[in-house]
Amino acid sequence: MPPKPRKPKNADLMDVYQRLYREYGPRNWWPGEGPFEIIAGAILTQNTAWRNVRLALHNMREARLWSFQALHEVEKDRLASVIRPSGYYNQKARKLKEFAAVVVNDFGGSLSAMLALDATVLRDRLLAVWGIGEETADDIVLYVANKPSFVIDAYTRRIVDRLGWQTGGSAYADYQNMFTRLLPKDAQLFNEYHALLDAHASRVCKKKPLCSECTLGDICMTGYAAQ
DNA sequence: TACCAGGTGACTG
DNA sequence: CAGTCACATGGT
Known part of the structure; x- marks a missing residue:
């Protein structure tokens, strides 16, 4: 049958x-170490092969762009050139900086403070960030905050x-x-x-x-x- | 060579 | 609300 x-x-x-x-x-899972790498990877992998994301993450490490504070301070065009292998690099540079700005300005630079929000509140707060859609928000809620969001x-x-x-x-x-x-x-x-x-x-x-x-x-x- | 890869936001009818 | 488009690279 x-x-x-x-x-x-x-x-x-x-x-x-x-x-x-x-x-x-x-x-x-997730194929990445620590909250920063998981979040950066979740943004960089949007409609992109993970192979290319690895190259971009490697470049970010080499360039010492490995914290939300560093992403907040770096010039957008420089970040774009560093993450070039991940594709959509102009858009993704903006997305990384928009997220970093929220962590630095709204949560005093403490990602933990953001992750402590109730799961649904956190999801809504993530969706309010330019460049974070439903899938990326759920990636972060589930794989960084360890809260059940499918x-x-x-x-x-x-x-x-x-x-x-x-x-x-x-x-x-x-x-x-x-x-x-x-x-x-x-x-x-x-x-x-x-x-x-x-x-x-x-x-x-x-x-x-x-x-x-x-x-x-x-x-x-x-x-x-x-x- | 053309197609594919862990989306999102802007715009249209 | 559903459809369409730009965004871009590296592998096969």
Whole structure:
């Protein structure tokens, strides 16, 4: 019986989680050390391959642009030239400086003070920063503040859509609500689940999917059709 | 060579 | 509110 499009239940989400965990876990995400690198990486990786982000982060270290204070003080054009390998470097230089300005001016230079905000308040405060959208805000809430906010990205949408899981809409919140409603509100689970979806999408569930190698093949609309 | 990669904000109808 | 576009590099 081919899977049909439908709203999933908790058991469906946990089945996928367990299959992916057996295949790839534990992931120990995020690929970066410490709050500063995670936040800088989250901004630099917007619509960009992580390979290019690593080059830009390396350049920032070499240039001693490795604190929010330093980013706040550096000239924007110089920062742009340093992060050039990450692409969109003019926009991203502005984004890094906008974020640094908030940390320095609104939180006295203390990132910890910002991270201490209640999860939903923190998320709203992050969204108010130019250049921080929903995914980047959730990256920071989950992977820096360690508070449960499920991250939705292009990989997550692709896998959910191919499985045939109906979310009730195409907006970010529609996908996020599906996970949030059906899973226990646990930061460690959200962390690992998103990391596993990332691993699976980048290795198997690519734009051009490798369904013959997929551990979800028998429960996936796309995978079933491919057999 | 053309396509792809962990988005976001501005603008349009 | 949904669709479209600019933003840019490095790998395959």
